[in-house]
Amino acid sequence: MLASQRVVQICLFLFAAIAIFGGTLQMYLGEPDTTPRLDNIHRFLAGIYLACGLICFWAAVTVTQQNTLIFLIASAGIFGATGRLVSMSIVGLPQPGTPWIMYLLAELIIPVIIIVCQVITNRQRK
Numbered sequence: 001m002l003a004s005q006r007v008v009q010i011c012l013f014l015f016a017a018i019a020i021f022g023g024t025l026q027m028y029l030g031e032p033d034t035t036p037r038l039d040n041i042h043r044f045l046a047g048i049y050l051a052c053g054l055i056c057f058w059a060a061v062t063v064t065q066q067n068t069l070i071f072l073i074a075s076a077g078i079f080g081a082t083g084r085l086v087s088m089s090i091v092g093l094p095q096p097g098t099p100w101i102m103y104l105l106a107e108l109i110i111p112v113i114i115i116v117c118q119v120i121t122n123r124q125r126k
Contacts, residue, residue, distance in 0.1 A: 002124055004117040005063055008070060011114045012060035015077065016053045023050025052076065070118045074111035081107035 001009075026046035031039045056073055059066050084104050094100045 001064060002121055004120040004124065007117045008114050008121065009060045009063040011110050011117075012056050012063065012070070012073065014110065015073065016056035016060060019049050019053025019056060021053075023047065023053055067118070067122065070114060074114040074118075077107050077111035077114075081111075 023046050027043055027050060030046075031042040034042075052073075055069075059069050059073060063070070081104055084100070084107065088100075088104075
């Protein structure tokens, strides 16, 4: 396995762990301090988050066979970060602010690392 593929694999396992843990936790916790409609949407999206974690895990295990899926997963991370940025610009930074900034940075940096390393992998395969 190329070193660039190993970096992608590690990043995908990291995404998988975050999404599996976060999706499971949010599915369990829900959003009880709000309306039933918003709790329902929250738990639905938690299920999608959990499933995305499983997809990341599978992509990490089969990283040498993947290409387009890796770029799609990295794009999803960037879209997630974009959603956080929009939220922060409209309703403000959740408190305490430091963890939310750290989440945002991870969601911006890890996908870039994945994309760069996958491009390097594709060039080295030729």
